[in-house]
Amino acid sequence: MAIADLDLIAIRRHLHAYPELSMAEFKTQAYLKEIILSWQSSWLTIREIPAVPTALLVRLTGSKPTRTIGYRADIDALPINEETDLAYASKNPGVMHACGHDIHMTVALGVLAYFATHQPVDNLIFLFQPAEEEQAGGKQLYELGTFVNEWRPDEFYALHDQPAMPAGQIATRQGTLFAGTTEIHLTIKGRGGHAAFPHQAQDVIVAASSFVMALQTIVSRNVNPVRGGVITIGKLQAGTIGNVIPNEAKLAGTIRAFEQADLEMMQQRVREIAQSTAAMYSVTFDLELNQGGYWPVNNDSKTTTNFMQFMQEDKEIDFVVSQPAMTGEDFGYLINQIPGTMFWLGVGDAEHGLHDSHLAPDESAIEPGIRAITKFLNWRMQQ
Numbered sequence: 001m002a003i004a005d006l007d008l009i010a011i012r013r014h015l016h017a018y019p020e021l022s023m024a025e026f027k028t029q030a031y032l033k034e035i036i037l038s039w040q041s042s043w044l045t046i047r048e049i050p051a052v053p054t055a056l057l058v059r060l061t062g063s064k065p066t067r068t069i070g071y072r073a074d075i076d077a078l079p080i081n082e083e084t085d086l087a088y089a090s091k092n093p094g095v096m097h098a099c100g101h102d103i104h105m106t107v108a109l110g111v112l113a114y115f116a117t118h119q120p121v122d123n124l125i126f127l128f129q130p131a132e133e134e135q136a137g138g139k140q141l142y143e144l145g146t147f148v149n150e151w152r153p154d155e156f157y158a159l160h161d162q163p164a165m166p167a168g169q170i171a172t173r174q175g176t177l178f179a180g181t182t183e184i185h186l187t188i189k190g191r192g193g194h195a196a197f198p199h200q201a202q203d204v205i206v207a208a209s210s211f212v213m214a215l216q217t218i219v220s221r222n223v224n225p226v227r228g229g230v231i232t233i234g235k236l237q238a239g240t241i242g243n244v245i246p247n248e249a250k251l252a253g254t255i256r257a258f259e260q261a262d263l264e265m266m267q268q269r270v271r272e273i274a275q276s277t278a279a280m281y282s283v284t285f286d287l288e289l290n291q292g293g294y295w296p297v298n299n300d301s302k303t304t305t306n307f308m309q310f311m312q313e314d315k316e317i318d319f320v321v322s323q324p325a326m327t328g329e330d331f332g333y334l335i336n337q338i339p340g341t342m343f344w345l346g347v348g349d350a351e352h353g354l355h356d357s358h359l360a361p362d363e364s365a366i367e368p369g370i371r372a373i374t375k376f377l378n379w380r381m382q383q
């Protein structure tokens, strides 16, 4: 099997058509495994993790290894109803690869296919990681002791696709690339009742609305403006009909900052605002703030110097230095444990951002992405 024999576009389209949510990526994992096993490479070992059954690890034993290099691709999709008119649009209603993890998997498979037929000098470990969007699959795997002994990379790399960049362009930066994030899960409870008698009820919709508005003061009044931050409530569910005051409202959102200290200060302000809102409207609340593995993605200085030097010097690679972004990634946790570098791969859909139901990454990004990473890994193995 040579990389040229792999129909990467067909693979990507299959992955795109059958997206699965975090920790439910069973068919995705089986599909990846079937392809990788079909290569019958004698230096390739597959490993599964019973406690995280949708994870897949692949190790390629190097010919003269001096180190082990890790490469991670995330495999989960989002609860979004796809609204593209692509022939290979999601066949799983309400689930979509709207964050481009289908591209991530395809690029990783392309790189893996190359090294399955050209034995690497160093050992290589590929992690196909479930649950990047929520539940921090990378952290879960790390805490289970997955990356020990011959399965511990000395350095770790991963990409994220970026629709705002031209297809095939690569970008990263020294220091913080992505924010640290914290999920907000809030349930507000009160006495429901007839819409005509609000004085007899405790209106959870008014309380929820007030909470959302009060949150807006955290970034504007508490965060140092030169550093910035984000609080977004992306889900607000309450009620069934216009003339009934419901007895429960559920909200979910995310807190984001580049520095951990800012993130923790914002978490504290969210707690305080939830408490004071509950007191103000005589409702009760249950607040869960969960940072999980969504640590700031702090690129390691040494691996990133190597990566940027290689990408800048190779004239065939379109590389730019990027700004930090408020996206989150549980790869932030992994490269806090193991030095590494995260980078963007442009997928040229300037009209639609990540998490947009119309997102349609340009597949022409796949080949240059594979080429750049494969060349980088080969170069790194000569150092």
Ligand SMILES: CC(=O)N[C@@H](CCC[C@H](N)C(=O)O)C(=O)O
Residues within 6 Å of the ligand: 099, 132, 133, 134, 135, 160, 181, 182, 183, 253, 254, 255, 294, 326, 327, 328, 329, 330, 354
């Ligand atoms: C690249 C990307 O879009 N990642 C997600 C990570 C989710 C973090 C966590 N579940 C949260 O919502 O805070 C993102 O939304 O940035």
